[in-house]
Amino acid sequence: MSAARSSNGHAQLGSFPAAVEREPPRAPRSYHGQPVIKEPIWHPEIPWYFFTGGLGGASAGLAWLAELRGNDVLARRAWIGAFVGTNVSPILLINDLGRPLRFLYMLRMFKVTSPMSVGSWVLVTSGGAASAAALDALLPPVPRRWRTLLRLAAVPARPTAAMAGLPLATYTGALIAQTAVPVWHEARRELPALFAAGAAASAGAFATALTPVADAAPARRLALMGSMAELALVALMEHRLDELAEPYHQETAAAYAQLARGLTVAGSLLLASRAARSRPAAIVGGALVLAGAVCERWSVFKAGFQSARDPKYTVGPQRRRIDGGLTRGASRRVVAAAARAAGRARSA
Amino acid sequence: MSALEVRTYGPAEAKPRVGFFTDTSLCIGCKACEVACKEWNRVPESPQGFTGNSYDNSIDLGANRWRHVAFVEQRKELGADGVAANGLVEAASIEALVSETGLQTYQDGDGLRWLMASDVCKHCTHAACLEVCPTGALFRTEFDTVVVQQDICNGCGYCIPACPFGVLDQREGDGRAWKCTLCYDRLKDDKEPACAQACPTDSIQFGELDELRARADRRLEQLADAGLEGAQLYLADGSDGIGGAGAFFLLLDDPEVYGLPPDPVDTTRDLGESWAAVGVAAAGLAAALVGSVLFGRRR
Numbered sequence A: 001m002s003a004a005r006s007s008n009g010h011a012q013l014g015s016f017p018a019a020v021e022r023e024p025p026r027a028p029r030s031y032h033g034q035p036v037i038k039e040p041i042w043h044p045e046i047p048w049y050f051f052t053g054g055l056g057g058a059s060a061g062l063a064w065l066a067e068l069r070g071n072d073v074l075a076r077r078a079w080i081g082a083f084v085g086t087n088v089s090p091i092l093l094i095n096d097l098g099r100p101l102r103f104l105y106m107l108r109m110f111k112v113t114s115p116m117s118v119g120s121w122v123l124v125t126s127g128g129a130a131s132a133a134a135l136d137a138l139l140p141p142v143p144r145r146w147r148t149l150l151r152l153a154a155v156p157a158r159p160t161a162a163m164a165g166l167p168l169a170t171y172t173g174a175l176i177a178q179t180a181v182p183v184w185h186e187a188r189r190e191l192p193a194l195f196a197a198g199a200a201a202s203a204g205a206f207a208t209a210l211t212p213v214a215d216a217a218p219a220r221r222l223a224l225m226g227s228m229a230e231l232a233l234v235a236l237m238e239h240r241l242d243e244l245a246e247p248y249h250q251e252t253a254a255a256y257a258q259l260a261r262g263l264t265v266a267g268s269l270l271l272a273s274r275a276a277r278s279r280p281a282a283i284v285g286g287a288l289v290l291a292g293a294v295c296e297r298w299s300v301f302k303a304g305f306q307s308a309r310d311p312k313y314t315v316g317p318q319r320r321r322i323d324g325g326l327t328r329g330a331s332r333r334v335v336a337a338a339a340r341a342a343g344r345a346r347s348a
Numbered sequence B: 001m002s003a004l005e006v007r008t009y010g011p012a013e014a015k016p017r018v019g020f021f022t023d024t025s026l027c028i029g030c031k032a033c034e035v036a037c038k039e040w041n042r043v044p045e046s047p048q049g050f051t052g053n054s055y056d057n058s059i060d061l062g063a064n065r066w067r068h069v070a071f072v073e074q075r076k077e078l079g080a081d082g083v084a085a086n087g088l089v090e091a092a093s094i095e096a097l098v099s100e101t102g103l104q105t106y107q108d109g110d111g112l113r114w115l116m117a118s119d120v121c122k123h124c125t126h127a128a129c130l131e132v133c134p135t136g137a138l139f140r141t142e143f144d145t146v147v148v149q150q151d152i153c154n155g156c157g158y159c160i161p162a163c164p165f166g167v168l169d170q171r172e173g174d175g176r177a178w179k180c181t182l183c184y185d186r187l188k189d190d191k192e193p194a195c196a197q198a199c200p201t202d203s204i205q206f207g208e209l210d211e212l213r214a215r216a217d218r219r220l221e222q223l224a225d226a227g228l229e230g231a232q233l234y235l236a237d238g239s240d241g242i243g244g245a246g247a248f249f250l251l252l253d254d255p256e257v258y259g260l261p262p263d264p265v266d267t268t269r270d271l272g273e274s275w276a277a278v279g280v281a282a283a284g285l286a287a288a289l290v291g292s293v294l295f296g297r298r299r
Helices: A045-068 A072-096 A100-107 A115-138 A145-177 A191-210 A217-249 A251-273 A279-309 A311-323 A337-347 B032-041 B087-101 B128-132 B184-188 B194-198 B209-225 B267-294
Strands: B018-023 B067-075 B112-120 B138-140 B146-148 B204-208 B232-234 B247-251
Touching (some): A045 A072, A045 A115, A045 A145, A045 A217, A045 A279, A045 B267, A072 A100, A072 A115, A072 A145, A072 A191, A072 A217, A100 A115, A115 A145, A145 A191, A145 B267, A191 A251, A191 A279, A191 B267, A217 A251, A217 B267, A279 A311, A337 B209, B018 B112, B018 B209, B032 B067, B194 B204, B204 B209, B209 B232, B209 B247
Parallel strands (some): B018 B247
Antiparallel strands (some): B018 B204, B067 B112, B138 B146, B232 B247
16 A cells, blocks of 8 residues: 555545554565465375374274174274274385485484374384284184284284374374464364364274174264264364365365265265165275265365465464464564653653 | 573583574675575575566575575655655655665665565574474584484475474475574584675674674664664564574564564474374274274174
8 A cells, every 4th residue: 555545545645654544454464475384395195194094093993892892703804904004104104205214213212292203103003013913813823833922912912003093093183283384283173183083984984894784883883973073073173263274165175175075975874874784885885985084184185285385374363463462473673762752751 | 591591401512502683674685695505505506597576586495595585675665664755855864874774775766675684594492393303303503503414304394394484395306304504514613604704794693692682682773763663673582482583683574574474483382282182082082982882783
C-alpha cells in the first residue's frame, strides 16, 4: 500500500504519518516468496516405511494376543504380517539414507531428543523379536538343534515383539512432529494416534485377508476399529490445525487424502457387511483398507512438503503469535532518543 | 544459568562463546563473504541461473551455500520511516544519514531502498538440528558453535526439516548434510572465519558474543536515533525460541522480509508433548488390540 493513499483509496495531500491509517491484516510477508524452511529430502521409502512399520508393529501384538487366546490359525497369519513389516522396514530406511553403508551409525548412541534414534533402537528390538517369534510360529517342528534354540528364543521374543510393536507403530508420528514443518509440528498431539489407528487398521486388514473367515473375527474387529479411528483422527487433526491444514486440501496431499478416505470407507464397509461369510469379500475388503492406510501416510507425507514449501505457513503463525502478544519474537527494537525524551517530558 | 550459556564443556576445555554480528545496515551486497566461504571451505559450485530476484542469484542457504546475501528492493520514503516523502528533503536526509551512521542501504533520489543481508547458520543455543541428529554427527564445539562431523553423518536428513531457518541441506552426489562450521578449523588457529575477514565494510563482525552484543546494542540505538524505526536486533538475546543465537543480526525491516522466521523455535521444547502423544497412542493401540482379540468371539 502506498503511503500517499489513505485506506479508503482517496489521494492524500502531502504525506502524513502512517499512524492515522490502520492497515488491515496483511498476508504474511516473505523474501521473494521463497520458503523459510527446507523441505524434507526423504524419498518414497519413508511413507512406505510408516506403513510397514505400523503393519509390523501392530501385527506382532495381534499375533501374540491371538496366540494367548488360543487362536493359532489367526496368530500364524499375524506373525507373517509382523515378519514382513519389521523386515521390509529396515531395508526401506537404509535405502533412504544418503550414505546407506553407514546405517549402523544409527546405533552409535541412544538419544531421547531424537525420535529417529529412539526409533532405530525400537526397530532393531522389534524386528529381531518379531522375526524369531514369526519363524518359530511358521517353521515346521523338525528335530534339529537350531530349531530347539529358535523355540527357546521365541519364548521371550513373542511378548517382546508385541510390546516393541506399540512404539514402532507410533513413534513415526513424533519423528515428523519434531521438525519445523508447520503441518507436522502443530499436529504433534494427533499424529502418533493417527499412525496408531492406521497400524491397527493395517494389521487387522492384513490378517483378515489371509485368515479363513471362521478364525478371523478378532482381525476384522481390529481392522474396523482402526479404520474408524483413522477417519476420526484425520478430522480431529485437521480441525486442530485449522488453517495450517490447508495442504491437506491442495495438490497431491489432497488427492491422497481423498483416496485414503474412499478406500478406508469402502474397505471397512465391505469388511463389516460381508467378510464374516465370504473369503473373497475379506480379501478385497482387507486390500482396500490396507491401500487406504498407505494413502493416508502418503497424504501426511506430501502435506509436509507442501507446508514447508510455502512461507505463509511458517511466517503467518509466528507473526500472529507476536502480534497477539503470546511471544515477543526474536527481534528487539529501541525507541529513538528524541522519542524517549518526549515520552519523559509528557510523563513529567 | 543465562539462556545464552551452553554447558557442554568443562571449564578446562571451554572457550569463550564466539559468533557473528551481521550489521545489515553496512552491507553493500558485494558477496565477498559467499566467495570467501566457498574458497576456504572448498564448498562446491552451486549454479542457479538467473532468478530475477534483484541481484540474488544464489537463492538461499544450503549444502553448497553457507553464506547467502539477500537483496530486497523497497520503494520507501526516507526519514522516520515514511515521514519525508519530498524528494529534496529525502536527498538531504540521505546525506545526513550516511555521514551520521555510515548507512549503506539507500540510493539517492528515487526513494528506492536496498536491503542487503548476509545470512548464515545461526549456531543456535538450543539447536534443533543437533537435538534430532540420531548419529551424533552434529555436535557442539568448545566455542559453542554447531558443526556436522562429516565422517559420522549418514545422510538420514532429519536435521534438514528440523532447522527453523532452513540452513541445512543434503549435498547432491554426496548424500550427507552440510552447513556453515563457523570455520571451526580457523577458530582452532585463532583466526577469524573467512567471511568476516573478507567483508569489506565490517557488516560481518566476528568476535566473542558478549562483546558483539554490547556493540550491537549501541549500533541499534544509533540507528534508532537517526530515525530508522524499522531497525531491530534479531536473535541477539536469549529470550527467543532458540535461546539466542551465535550469529545474530541487525535488520532494517521485519525478519520475514529477509527470509528469516520472526519467531523461530527449537521444536525440542515440545519434545515432551510429542512423546506423551506417542505414549497415549501406544496405549490406545494396545487397548484396541486387547479389545478386539480378548473380547468378543474368539474366532
